[in-house]
Amino acid sequence: MSKAPPLRLGVNIDHIATLRNARGGRHPDPLRAAFAAIEAGADGITAHLREDRRHIRDADMQRLKAEISKPLNFEMAATDDMVRIALGVKPHAVCLVPERREELTTEGGLDVVGQHNALAPVIARFTDAGIRTSLFIAADPAQIEMAARLKSPAIEIHTGAWCDAVNDGDMAKADAEWQRVVAGAALARSAGLEVHAGHGLDYATAETIAALPEIVELNIGFYMIGEALFVGLGETIRTMRAAMERGRARAVAA
Ligand SMILES: CC(=O)[C@@H](O)[C@H](O)COP(=O)(O)O
């Protein structure tokens, strides 16, 4: 038995941009939120440039890359246009996600099994450019095994179904989804993938998942931006980090 590796917190600032865009001006500025998040202890900044530009915009990505002192994780659909933009921005990492214009948020994981022929050259292009790819997938063994075969350096397990079940109080479903996350994290790590997780996490679910030693990064946004309205972004991030540290203290690496 040994100590679990450190757990990074990537703060997703998309919904600062949602608020900014509501009035069409510059306030609140996602870059200012990124600075505040880093000041409060974020290990990186995550932002999702959607095809419909509903929140983060191209100029936000350029400014984030130019100005922040921590790694930028660029979430995107694997389209030709978006690959071109990301290669121009040169973030530390990209996370390839599925996208549908009509969805309220990212509803499911990327179908890596169905799209492996299209994804392979995209991952290779980012690897050649020195950009780490992560695939945002459900904790499904077939998807995880394909991510490893595609030589993606990392995956991000979509925790939305688990978090939704917890929030709905459907404990049978929550337990089943949690077991999938636990098994998926172990399988991914044993297949050589770096394992991240995110979507819908709050203080309680982040504390729970932090106990999985295979997971080295959590990306969290919506809940924290909502909490920040009441207690401020710095206080929210410090509370989240404390929750993650409590959970991590229970983790024991094999
Ligand atoms: C892929 C993902 O989980 C994040 O991008 C997060 O969902 C925030 O963006 P949306 O709310 O627009 O999906």
Ligand SMILES: NCC(=O)COP(=O)(O)O
């Ligand atoms: N990839 C997940 C992410 O970046 C944040 O998701 P959420 O906390 O905004 O649901």
